[in-house]
Amino acid sequence: MIKILKGNFVFTKEMNRFEVYENGYVVVENGKIKLLTKELPEIYQDTAVEDMGDQLIIPGFVDLHVHAPQWLNTGIGYSKELLPWLNDYTFPLESEFDNVEFAKEHYENFIQDLWEAGTTRACVFATRHKDATSLLIKLLKESGLGAYVGKVNMDRNSSPRLQETTEQSIQETIELLEEDPTLYEAFAKDNTTEAPLVQYILTPRFVPSTTAALMKALGEIAVKYNLPIQSHLSENRSEVAWVKELHPDIDSFAEVYEHFGLIQPGRTIMAHCVYNTDSEIELLRKNQVYVAHCPQSNFNLASGIMPLRKYLNLNVPVGLGSDVGGGHVLDMSKHIVDCITASKMYFVDHPDYAPISVSEAFYLATKGGGSFFGKVGSFEEGYDFDALVINDSSLKMNGTPTLVERLEKFIYNGSSQNIAKRFVRGTEIKR
Numbered sequence: 109m110i111k112i113l114k115g116n117f118v119f120t121k122e123m124n125r126f127e128v129y130e131n132g133y134v135v136v137e138n139g140k141i142k143l144l145t146k147e148l149p150e151i152y153q154d155t156a157v158e159d160m161g162d163q164l165i166i167p168g169f170v171d172l173h174v175h176a177p178q179w180l181n182t183g184i185g186y187s188k189e190l191l192p193w194l195n196d197y198t199f200p201l202e203s204e205f206d207n208v209e210f211a212k213e214h215y216e217n218f219i220q221d222l223w224e225a226g227t228t229r230a231c232v233f234a235t236r237h238k239d240a241t242s243l244l245i246k247l248l249k250e251s252g253l254g255a256y257v258g259k260v261n262m263d264r265n266s267s268p269r270l271q272e273t274t275e276q277s278i279q280e281t282i283e284l285l286e287e288d289p290t291l292y293e294a295f296a297k298d299n300t301t302e303a304p305l306v307q308y309i310l311t312p313r314f315v316p317s318t319t320a321a322l323m324k325a326l327g328e329i330a331v332k333y334n335l336p337i338q339s340h341l342s343e344n345r346s347e348v349a350w351v352k353e354l355h356p357d358i359d360s361f362a363e364v365y366e367h368f369g370l371i372q373p374g375r376t377i378m379a380h381c382v383y384n385t386d387s388e389i390e391l392l393r394k395n396q397v398y399v400a401h402c403p404q405s406n407f408n409l410a411s412g413i414m415p416l417r418k419y420l421n422l423n424v425p426v427g428l429g430s431d432v433g434g435g436h437v438l439d440m441s442k443h444i445v446d447c448i449t450a451s452k453m454y455f456v457d458h459p460d461y462a463p464i465s466v467s468e469a470f471y472l473a474t475k476g477g478g479s480f481f482g483k484v485g486s487f488e489e490g491y492d493f494d495a496l497v498i499n500d501s502s503l504k505m506n507g508t509p510t511l512v513e514r515l516e517k518f519i520y521n522g523s524s525q526n527i528a529k530r531f532v533r534g535t536e537i538k539r
Contacts, residue, residue: 327369427477
């Protein structure tokens, strides 16, 4: 099936510059980009063209780190730092997801908000509850959005109602996988077939909430089922110190994950990474671990400012995460802004690390995070056509702005109201 769209295409093939196709055409075949051109070849002259007029067409946003259950807590409790905030707000809320009806209403609203925000792919933490996680997976499959989803594993240092036993955590994770092999079989078959839009990602919450026995078992599950992994790393100074108390025999936070087999090269996401040592950053670089940079959450919970430029200079793969509910909005354009702002504040005291440009931050929210999903987040040949059509006519500007200036205006001043259409793998997603 061939689909052709005409419009003003803006994207980032590379971090340091925007690619612009004014009044261009994209030819999409079976959900993949076959051609992006300024002149439509004669072979397609008889094919219908969907003309977007003067609107912008950009890649869909990718949220590399979001907690679906915490959506209800956005904007609450930010006078506290990470660990007290988890105990006072997050754990009590997540405990409610043992009620599947509660989970259904909440997750339906979360997915609606994800769609409205223009997030076409996301790496999602559920809760430790098997039934609610299974429901979230089902709802995401029905939504048409792309996602990695994982049941949270946590067998220590939680509230009594939320904490699971080691055996329960292992067994329920295996049951989720065995009940729906489509969640992992694309990887088990060496990725030779088209990967489903919704897949499983192993999700130990973080080192303080997972015992050595559980981490060891999860590492074995990761190998057996060829699963990607997501967790948290060095978000907050108190958390880093706590991990050292729990594992005094291991040199660093990152090495705890490595020790238990929870770093799969090129297939692992670690969120935050604010306080990693040089040796930890080298471990991430060597294993091409993706860093989910969550600047808004780092601001809200007073965690600190991640040295983003340092990671980019060392070629560590990075994407942006909303970290809802540590972050207060799902809208990734606002996380692009916070990414740029954080880098400018870091630059003040670290002049060797230049601030992040608009094109770089946009890249992180599209192709940077999208690469975890494969060929996602750009308008290059062979990429999935994940796209947003932006009607920015309400965003008034002086003179005749360029397409890049219009995109920048949308990023800083626009909202979901400016998103006219959303496409995932060539299919328009309507709700």
